[in-house]
Amino acid sequence: MNHSIARVAQLGVSLGLVLVLWSAASLAGWLNPDFVPAPGTILHAALEQYQEGVLMADLAISLKRSAVGFALGAVLGVVLGLLTARLRPVGYTLHPLLNILRPIPAIALAPLAIVWFGIGEPSKYFLITYTVFLAVWLNTDHGASQIAPTYIRASRSLGAGTWREFFEVVVPAAAPHIVSGLRLGAALAFLSLVAAELTGASSGIGYRIQESRQFFRTDRMFVGLIELGLLGGLLDFVFVQISRRLVHWEQS
Secondary structure, three states, X not given: OHHHHHHXXXXXXXXXXXXXXXXXXXHOOOOOOOOOOOHHHHHXXXXXXXXXXXXXXXXXHHHHHHHHHHHHHHHHHHHHHHXXXXXXXXXXXXXXXXXXXXXXXXXXXXXXXXXXXXXXXXXXXXXXHHHHHHHHHHHHHHHHHOOOHHHHHHHHHOOOOHHHHHHHHHHHHHHHHHHHHHHHHHHHHHHHHHHHHOOOXXXXXXXXXXXXXXXXXXXXXXXXXXHHHHHHHHHHHHHHHHHHHHOXXXXX
């Protein structure tokens, strides 16, 4: 608990310092307000969007897209990562394909996703799921394939069956890597969210950033960027707290 409070305090000090320096630079005229608006201007733009009803609506739809895509990608990534790591035929078959897919960014697949699924929600879910899945799969596969052989021999010498060995040895040993993959996947969900909403969307944070660019409203663009940053930071903080409780043996 004390560590969590210290992290929150550190974050508050860091953000406060940035705001003070940013405001001072704006007042001194060192920043062009057309390109880098002052914090007060951005706050005013956020209040405008709130009063128009788009701020919370965009936030809700973006969170839904991220949550659905993350859940699908996380489940697929964990399951397939365990299979490719522990079942040699599965790993031999799928490793080359998945390693080819990993360098392909979600934004490059956006046109194809629209052709496959249209401009509705399924194409956005697909892009987010794809990005999260690859990140979670890679970490899960690495963690489950690096389990010390002595753990496996010890469990078998004690008479553990295949399923008991899997759930009581393999999964706990790979859990730190799985949690790291989920943490990375959560961050990537917001990155791919922007890619998904920049094409074929009429709502959401990414769409609002794109719309603001067309009207050269950099203040509103900063509102969207700050929203994404705060959401990503909050989610990362939550994952750190959860991992410390669920994977407590990693801390010992």
